[in-house]
Amino acid sequence: MRYFYFPGCTLETKAVGFNRSAKEAAGALGVELVTLPEWNCCGATFPLSTDNVLDLAGPARNLVSTAEAGGDTLAVACATCFNVLRRTNHFLRKHPDTLEKLNAFLERPQPYAGQVEVRHLLDIFVHDVGLEAIRRRAVPGLGGLRVAAYYGCMLLRPADEIALDDPERPGIMDALLAALGAEVVDYPHRGECCGAYLTVKSPEASMPMSYRILSAAGRAGAQVLATACPLCQFNLDWLQARLRQQYASYQPLPVMYFTQLMGLAFGLDPAGYGFEQHYVDPRPALAQAGVLGGIRSP
Amino acid sequence: MRVTISVEQVRSEWVRRIEEVSGQDVMACYHCGKCSAGCPAAEAMDLLPNQIIRLVQLGQVERALESQTIWYCAACQTCYARCPKGVDLPRLMEALRELAMQKRGDHLEIARLDVQALAEFPQQAFIAGFRKYTT
Ligand code: SF4
Ligand code: SF4
Ligand code: SF4
Ligand code: SF4
Numbered sequence: 001m002r003y004f005y006f007p008g009c010t011l012e013t014k015a016v017g018f019n020r021s022a023k024e025a026a027g028a029l030g031v032e033l034v035t036l037p038e039w040n041c042c043g044a045t046f047p048l049s050t051d052n053v054l055d056l057a058g059p060a061r062n063l064v065s066t067a068e069a070g071g072d073t074l075a076v077a078c079a080t081c082f083n084v085l086r087r088t089n090h091f092l093r094k095h096p097d098t099l100e101k102l103n104a105f106l107e108r109p110q111p112y113a114g115q116v117e118v119r120h121l122l123d124i125f126v127h128d129v130g131l132e133a134i135r136r137r138a139v140p141g142l143g144g145l146r147v148a149a150y151y152g153c154m155l156l157r158p159a160d161e162i163a164l165d166d167p168e169r170p171g172i173m174d175a176l177l178a179a180l181g182a183e184v185v186d187y188p189h190r191g192e193c194c195g196a197y198l199t200v201k202s203p204e205a206s207m208p209m210s211y212r213i214l215s216a217a218g219r220a221g222a223q224v225l226a227t228a229c230p231l232c233q234f235n236l237d238w239l240q241a242r243l244r245q246q247y248a249s250y251q252p253l254p255v256m257y258f259t260q261l262m263g264l265a266f267g268l269d270p271a272g273y274g275f276e277q278h279y280v281d282p283r284p285a286l287a288q289a290g291v292l293g294g295i296r297s298p
Numbered sequence: 299m300r301v302t303i304s305v306e307q308v309r310s311e312w313v314r315r316i317e318e319v320s321g322q323d324v325m326a327c328y329h330c331g332k333c334s335a336g337c338p339a340a341e342a343m344d345l346l347p348n349q350i351i352r353l354v355q356l357g358q359v360e361r362a363l364e365s366q367t368i369w370y371c372a373a374c375q376t377c378y379a380r381c382p383k384g385v386d387l388p389r390l391m392e393a394l395r396e397l398a399m400q401k402r403g404d405h406l407e408i409a410r411l412d413v414q415a416l417a418e419f420p421q422q423a424f425i426a427g428f429r430k431y432t433t
Binding site: 047048193195206 | 375
């Protein structure tokens with residue numbers, strides 16, 4: 001299986017561990033991710049005003065590039081990039097007038113006709129590779145590590161455009177993690193917003209949002225929380241660095257990318273997964289559960 | 299507080315522009331409150347999301363633009379997912395933010411950001427923040 005792959009700017013800079021683990025985990029499943037030539041930033045937000053056509057040009061250019069390179073699918077790891085690219089594609093398919101304008105603006109030899117499918121890696125792993133094949137490959141597995149799958153907004157809404165999972169009761173990441181040998185915990189707030197970009201100007205507003213999610217997952221017994229978005233990862237992780245300073249008794253909950261957990265479950269070498277860059281280092285929790293670098297305690 | 303509501307205000311150019319930019323019919327909202335009940339950012343807001351719609355319905359656009367609520371909306375889409383009338387509230391919030399910035403200038407001054415935090419943020423936080431808080 002071979003797909004064009006859109007890394008996005010955060011995965012090439014702050015979230016290199018996500019990028020690396022995504023590619024390696026895919027490789028272990030026989031999925032080859034070919035980085036889209038000359039990809040460009042998606043803009044990080046889908047423009048919500050009807051007169052903002054220009055902000056669609058960035059994400060649209062990636063779709064055109066995929067089509068030009070002969071691809072029919074663009075695979076994405078970052079939940080936010082996925083959301084922006086997928087919504088843009090959906091919008092262009094529904095608005096031929098806008099598509100025509102953008103084609104004229106982009107001046108590429110082949111006009112884009114909406115033929116590319118934007119897909120998240122979760123979708124590709126669960127539906128193209130299949131849970132059974134993942135289960136077979138999951139040696140040494142996650143040994144019952146208790147994981148809270150966190151979806152946030154971007155993988156879920158708006159549901160008619162994203163169409164990956166049930167927005168009120170999502171389960172695709174849970175299914176993947178369970179196939180890896182994790183014990184997934186049931187908890188509320190799995191699809192609630194972590195505060196997103198509010199953190200830039202108003203951390204006092206985003207922190208309670210992140211805290212609600214962390215405490216719900218913690219109360220449900222999670223040892224680790226899994227995400228697919230570098231901004232969720234940051235918000236949920238960074239907040240805990242502050243909580244630890246303030247409250248000596250605070251029990252931190254490591255926030256990991258689901259692909260890092262895949263790599264560990266497949267027994268891949270996690271060097272380069274960037275664990276040391278997390279504010280809450282996941283390694284002690286992983287070691288305690290006997291899951292680290294394929295080395296399982298007896 | 300005494301509020302005067304007039305036909306002129308309800309049918310004002312501002313209301314028309316907000317409806318055009320957001321692509322929403324504000325009168326579609328019947329104030330069930332579902333959006334406000336599920337909004338994860340509500341506790342930071344001075345007005346609830348459906349109160350913002352109410353103000354626009356009544357032509358009180360200035361008051362909607364003065365509210366901090368439009369800046370605390372994280373565009374998470376939860377309200378839109380649950381609205382029984384299909385009102386796309388995140389689009390309405392975006393239209394109000396744009397209008398507020400056209401009148402008063404950008405909401406975010408780069409020089410006033412916390413420098414220590416700046417070094418920590420992932421790129422997408424900045425890009426999204428600047429897209430939402432600047433024109
Ligand atoms: S969503 Fe963010 S990480 Fe992804 S390409 Fe856009 S700006 Fe970069
Ligand atoms: S929870 Fe926040 S950061 Fe995560 S996907 Fe949603 S908006 Fe983005
Ligand atoms: S959920 Fe919809 S109809 Fe109900 S108050 Fe909110 S916008 Fe209005
Ligand atoms: S999109 Fe905005 S108003 Fe709607 S639920 Fe999310 S934060 Fe609240």
